[in-house]
Amino acid sequence: MDNEKENLFFEPHKRGLMKTPLKESTAANRVLAEIQPDFGPLTTPTKPKEISPGEPWTPTANLKMLISAVSPEIRNRDQKRGLFDNRNGLPEAKDCLHEHLSGDEYEKSQPSRKEKSLGLLCHKFLARYPNYPNPAVNNDICLDEVAEELNVERRRIYDIVNVLESLHMVSRLAKNRYTWHGRHNLNQTLGTLKSVGEENKYAEQIMMIKKKEYEQEFDFSKSYSIEDPLIKANPSQNGHSDMCFVELPGVEFRAASVNSRKDKSLRVMSQKFVMLFLVSTPQIVSLEVAAKILIGEDHVEDLDKSKFKTKIRRLYDIANVLSSLDLIKKVHVTEERGRKPAFKWTGPEISPNTSGLSPVLPVAPSDLEVRRSSKENCAKNLFSTRGKPNFTRHPSLIKLVKSIESDRRKINSAPSSPIKTNKAEASQNSAPFPSKMAQLAAICKMQLEEQSSEPRKKVKLQLARSGHCKPLAPLDTPANTELEMTAPSLIQPLGVVPLIPSPLSSAVPMILPQAPSGPSYAIYLQPAQAQTMTPPQGLSPTVSSTPSSKAMRSKDSTEAMTENTASDAAKPSAPTRPGSLLPGPERQGTKNKDREPAGERGAKRASLLEDSSSKKKFKEDQKGLENVSATLFPSGYLIPLTQCSALGAESILSSKENSGTLSPNHRIYSSPIAGVIPVTSSELTAVNFPSFHVTPLKLMVSPTSVAAVPVGNSPALTSSHAVPVQHPSSAIVNFTLQHLGLISPSVQMSASPGPGTIPVSPRIEAVSITPENAGTQQGRVPRYDLSAPSQNQTNGQSAAMTGAQQPVPVTPKGSQLVAESFFRTPGGPTKPAGSSCVDFNGASKTSVGTLFVPQRKLEVSTEDVH
DNA sequence: ACCTCCCGCCATGCT
DNA sequence: AGCATGGCGGGAGGT
Numbered sequence: 001m002d003n004e005k006e007n008l009f010f011e012p013h014k015r016g017l018m019k020t021p022l023k024e025s026t027a028a029n030r031v032l033a034e035i036q037p038d039f040g041p042l043t044t045p046t047k048p049k050e051i052s053p054g055e056p057w058t059p060t061a062n063l064k065m066l067i068s069a070v071s072p073e074i075r076n077r078d079q080k081r082g083l084f085d086n087r088n089g090l091p092e093a094k095d096c097l098h099e100h101l102s103g104d105e106y107e108k109s110q111p112s113r114k115e116k117s118l119g120l121l122c123h124k125f126l127a128r129y130p131n132y133p134n135p136a137v138n139n140d141i142c143l144d145e146v147a148e149e150l151n152v153e154r155r156r157i158y159d160i161v162n163v164l165e166s167l168h169m170v171s172r173l174a175k176n177r178y179t180w181h182g183r184h185n186l187n188q189t190l191g192t193l194k195s196v197g198e199e200n201k202y203a204e205q206i207m208m209i210k211k212k213e214y215e216q217e218f219d220f221s222k223s224y225s226i227e228d229p230l231i232k233a234n235p236s237q238n239g240h241s242d243m244c245f246v247e248l249p250g251v252e253f254r255a256a257s258v259n260s261r262k263d264k265s266l267r268v269m270s271q272k273f274v275m276l277f278l279v280s281t282p283q284i285v286s287l288e289v290a291a292k293i294l295i296g297e298d299h300v301e302d303l304d305k306s307k308f309k310t311k312i313r314r315l316y317d318i319a320n321v322l323s324s325l326d327l328i329k330k331v332h333v334t335e336e337r338g339r340k341p342a343f344k345w346t347g348p349e350i351s352p353n354t355s356g357l358s359p360v361l362p363v364a365p366s367d368l369e370v371r372r373s374s375k376e377n378c379a380k381n382l383f384s385t386r387g388k389p390n391f392t393r394h395p396s397l398i399k400l401v402k403s404i405e406s407d408r409r410k411i412n413s414a415p416s417s418p419i420k421t422n423k424a425e426a427s428q429n430s431a432p433f434p435s436k437m438a439q440l441a442a443i444c445k446m447q448l449e450e451q452s453s454e455p456r457k458k459v460k461l462q463l464a465r466s467g468h469c470k471p472l473a474p475l476d477t478p479a480n481t482e483l484e485m486t487a488p489s490l491i492q493p494l495g496v497v498p499l500i501p502s503p504l505s506s507a508v509p510m511i512l513p514q515a516p517s518g519p520s521y522a523i524y525l526q527p528a529q530a531q532t533m534t535p536p537q538g539l540s541p542t543v544s545s546t547p548s549s550k551a552m553r554s555k556d557s558t559e560a561m562t563e564n565t566a567s568d569a570a571k572p573s574a575p576t577r578p579g580s581l582l583p584g585p586e587r588q589g590t591k592n593k594d595r596e597p598a599g600e601r602g603a604k605r606a607s608l609l610e611d612s613s614s615k616k617k618f619k620e621d622q623k624g625l626e627n628v629s630a631t632l633f634p635s636g637y638l639i640p641l642t643q644c645s646a647l648g649a650e651s652i653l654s655s656k657e658n659s660g661t662l663s664p665n666h667r668i669y670s671s672p673i674a675g676v677i678p679v680t681s682s683e684l685t686a687v688n689f690p691s692f693h694v695t696p697l698k699l700m701v702s703p704t705s706v707a708a709v710p711v712g713n714s715p716a717l718t719s720s721h722a723v724p725v726q727h728p729s730s731a732i733v734n735f736t737l738q739h740l741g742l743i744s745p746s747v748q749m750s751a752s753p754g755p756g757t758i759p760v761s762p763r764i765e766a767v768s769i770t771p772e773n774a775g776t777q778q779g780r781v782p783r784y785d786l787s788a789p790s791q792n793q794t795n796g797q798s799a800a801m802t803g804a805q806q807p808v809p810v811t812p813k814g815s816q817l818v819a820e821s822f823f824r825t826p827g828g829p830t831k832p833a834g835s836s837c838v839d840f841n842g843a844s845k846t847s848v849g850t851l852f853v854p855q856r857k858l859e860v861s862t863e864d865v866h
Numbered sequence: 867a868c869c870t871c872c873c874g875c876c877a878t879g880c881t
Numbered sequence: 882a883g884c885a886t887g888g889c890g891g892g893a894g895g896t
Contacts, residue, residue: 113872113894143885155874158887175880175885265888310889316871341869 116152118317122160122324124150129180139180140173159266163321166270190278190350197275205293206280269294269311270318277328277345286333286342287315319343 114120125146133139143161147154161178164170168189170178197203272294276285291311322328327347332339 113870116872118871153874154885155887156872158885162887306890313871313890314888316869320871 117320118156118159119320119324121150121152121156122321125157125160126324129182131183133180133182133184135184139182141170141178141180143176143178159317160321162266163270163318164325166267167274167325169325187348187350190274190347193271193275194278194350197272197279200275202272202276202293203279203281206276206285206289209289209292266314266318269314270322273315273318274322274327277343277347278350283345284331284333284342285345286340287312287319288340290315 128146128149129139129141141161143154143157147157150157161170165172165178168185169182170180173179273285273290276290276293277283291308294315295307295311319328319330322343323330325347327345328343329346331342331344333342334340
């Protein structure tokens with residue numbers, strides 16, 4: 001056992017600077033292995049850069065392990081080439097890279113460019129910290145130290161940290177300091193991002209882009225209009241781009257000031273990029289499409305090629321980091337025209353709200369919460385965040401602790417660091433490594449397995465690879481833990497938990513970005529897959545019809561998968577799919593709930609943590625259940641859009657105040673379960689299709705979220721029967737959701753409804769349904785019921801059907817009201833929400849139509865690496 | 867020849 | 882002013 005994973009607790013490493021070598025080695029070593037003692041550390045001097053040649057680094061986490069085992073020296077060697085050598089043991093490992101020659105060690109010399117790649121660097125970085133750090137421990141990260149240890153320029157570290165920050169895996173404490181959160185909040189974050197992505201209609205945007213391409217290619221006359229709006233919408237929505245950064249509660253950036261720089265870029269780009277994966281059915285996103293979407297695109301595409309190129313460059317940077325996290329992997333999409341580089345999501349599937357994985361966790365709910373929170377956060381962010389440090393939230397406590405710890409460390413100057421790491425990483429486990437890493441990965445895997453591998457890991461790996469959802473099983477555990485963590489402290493898993501994750505703790509609100517608005521209408525896309533996959537031309541065959549798109553979709557998705565799979569076949573990818581299906585809908589819920597204003601959050605218990613209390617809460621909640629509605633704790637994420645800020649801030653604030661209190665109590669449960677997805681199998685089955693698809697699009701009226709909706713629905717629909725609720729409900733739900741979503745963004749949520757949050761929830765539930773569907777499909781659904789009630793509700797069906805049902809919590813008022821308010825809010829205030837709303841309607845109406853998108857075939861080849 | 871993407875200049879913004 | 886951050890894109894390594 002030992003797994004490290006469990007180890008979460010380890011301290012991050014601390015490092016003495018100087019010791020760098022030590023550190024790493026030590027750390028690494030420790031982590032892993034403990035094993036080998038290192039040799040002495042070398043002292044490498046700390047300085048980083050200098051080192052150049054030899055740097056050590058490790059490849060993946062696995063590497064870490066390996067490395068750790070190895071010793072510093074080894075590392076160095078590794079650096080060169082890699083670990084493999086070290087690993088030696090593993091034959092496989094070796095493979096890798098070229099290891100080279102000997103590599104021995106000495107050589108350090110020049111590392112080739114590859115050795116200096118960001119992906120590798122990221123693996124090294126990740127190896128230093130446990131995936132699930134013990135919150136109690138301080139997990140501070142000193143950028144300077146890290147840079148030294150890894151022998152890279154600080155600039156590179158920023159690249160990594162910025163991406164990690166976008167996933168809330170780290171949060172900035174202060175100037176040169178970041179706090180490591182690991183994957184505890186990852187599911188929440190992903191759930192939030194998914195929700196936001198849905199709201200932004202990224203799926204639609206993707207389709208539009210593809211469509212355009214086709215048209216161009218063909219010359220099709222385009223179908224027209226719809227697109228435009230969409231596109232435009234996007235920009236508008238996001239602001240084009242942007243939305244702000246989505247924060248999690250606990251995690252938020254602390255130093256706002258620090259952060260301040262615009263949040264443009266990397267951070268935001270990273271989140272958006274992730275959103276694209278979460279929203280698109282196939283879960284395969286080509287760089288080209290991503291770049292276009294991230295750029296405001298609309299117009300001119302041509303305009304700048306340079307701009308486009310730059311965007312692509314940045315996406316590579318982000319992709320490298322995400323690949324190191326095993327969230328995505330490179331693949332090539334082959335279209336008629338040619339192949340395009342693309343990335344496939346290999347991370348957990350997430351349901352919008354919840355994280356997919358953890359079904360078990362009741363806590364899971366957090367997702368929902370998260371969403372909400374995010375909204376709230378947005379609001380918060382707007383305010384609080386800016387404020388800089390905020391202590392708000394629970395996290396604050398944590399932070400304090402951390403800071404204290406850090407201080408201590410500082411004091412001691414040399415801490416020896418104790419530890420750091422563990423190995424961690426499950427992720428690694430699972431992950432397949434990118435091509436580069438692949439080798440390493442393999443090795444690592446081996447090692448891992450050998451070592452302890454906890455079941456999870458193993459499982460994951462296997463699973464993942466196999467195609468299923470990786471995450472699920474394996475993750476579950478971890479996930480669960482995570483969830484727990486996140487969740488309010490409700491759960492305490494092992495005991496570990498301690499404090500609570502700061503991140504979690506915090507609150508929750510979500511904000512939507514613009515949601516709303518912008519966009520005028522929603523489109524339905526059915527074939528999500530198509531989107532992804534498709535490329536160009538195509539046309540092909542099939543058609544599209546749409547109507548039933550729902551069903552179609554599901555299939556499609558599957559198909560898509562298949563394709564992928566095919567390519568992947570070898571690879572493991574298949575799994576993904578399942579998850580994808582699920583996700584769709586939820587966002588709505590989130591919004592609602594969220595309410596908790598920031599303040600609350602802060603207050604929240606969360607902060608405290610007390611688990612017990614929280615637990616109690618849970619229980620209560622559950623009982624009450626209304627579940628859904630209620631609660632949330634901690635999770636909040638923000639997504640601030642600029643717009644939002646503009647719009648809503650005020651309102652938000654106020655709202656927060658109002659609502660604030662209440663919310664805390666409620667928790668929402670998400671159904672993690674749904675998220676679970678494991679089901680995959682079905683997916684697999686589904687798969688095959690011809691390469692070409694046509695995707696029909698429908699335009700839906702719904703404003704915002706269209707995308708989301710479809711997703712959920714489709715699968716369900718399609719697949720099944722199982723999910724009864726879906727259809728009808730789905731439509732309705734969708735609408736609602738969308739609106740909500742839009743609304744939600746509205747941020748206002750916060751504002752208006754004081755209590756408000758709740759109200760939404762119902763809807764949310766509806767939304768959630770999707771997940772459920774998924775679940776159903778898979779079958780797993782049932783699993784947990786802990787949350788069950790809530791979940792179930794969540795799932796949505798209830799939603800659809802029952803919306804009424806909602807439990808108490810939900811707010812009293814009708815959701816409708818709420819909804820309205822939301823809308824208004826948003827609209828009213830700042831932007832033309834109203835108008836937007838209107839638009840929606842109009843749009844929707846108008847738009848309704850179906851589009852066809854020709855799909856192409858896609859072939860995805862994964863390669864591991866190259 | 868194209869795909870990746872490292873490297874580091876230099877702008878930005880906090881201190 | 883100085884330093885921390887990080888946008889950005891030239892241009893080179895890898896296929």
